[in-house]
Amino acid sequence: MFSKLGGLVDRAGWHILAVIGTVGLALISVFNTRLVTFSPALAIILTVLASAFSVVGVIVGVRSYEKRRKTTQAQLLTGLRLTLIPAAERFISIAPALDETNVSEGLTDITARCAQFVKSEDGDTPDANVYLLDGTTLYRANRAAGTARDRFKKTQKRDARSREESAVVDRVLAKQVTICDDVQSPENQEKLCLENTKRKYRAFISVPILVNSEPVGMISVNSARKNHLTDVHVAFLENIAVLVSALLAVKSDRNVAIPGQDKA
Incomplete structure (x- = not known):
């Protein structure tokens, strides 16, 4: 208090x-x-x-x-330099021999960097993941560091878990950026169709990944601290999403399989 x-x-x-x-x-x-x-x-x-x-x-x-505004800008620039540049170099290095394994490894590397950027001073252990869209199902494409869901599937079922998963897919299809400051807030639960259940995180951000202006997936990050995620993190993830979309455009041209679909 x-x-x-x-x-x-x-x-x-x-x-x-x-x-x-x-x-x-x-x-x-x-x-x-x-x-x-x-x-x-x-x-x-x-x-x-x-x-x-x-x-x-x-x-x-x-x-x-x-x-504070200048400090925030400096934090964003530092995060971009420490995350985007190494990730871009990694993606460039794997592009000549791009396959499903390389895509998964590249995305795992970049989500780990995203989690590090979001990490708070008090030792919060955030989690970041990339989900790729196949029809109306989002499959996790990176190796999960925590207890991330393998997929989000849009269905007609009306139980709480299914409604939440369907809402996630709908937001990606609608190209919506979502920032939730507290998953335990009744207002957020109603607005975002969140299941009222115990979670290991309190806040999250999800940003759609677009290729040729069409949604192909999302990148999400969560934090154990409510109200920790800000517009700075949104801007950061939007830049990461652009980088991931470039890799996915190459993947699409070469008809590389989507990592994670074997979990269906």
């Missing part, structure tokens, strides 16, 4: 200060007559302090926001 409050103060402390100053000015305005009657000097001091809180909070808050 105290760590969460500390995080809130760290992110929004200066904004809170500005709000306190603004509220203070409003209260002084309401009780101005009484304050002046009681002590004119006190009324002036409180007005100056409240004004200072408000102005300083706004100015420093804006600067703090700009600093």
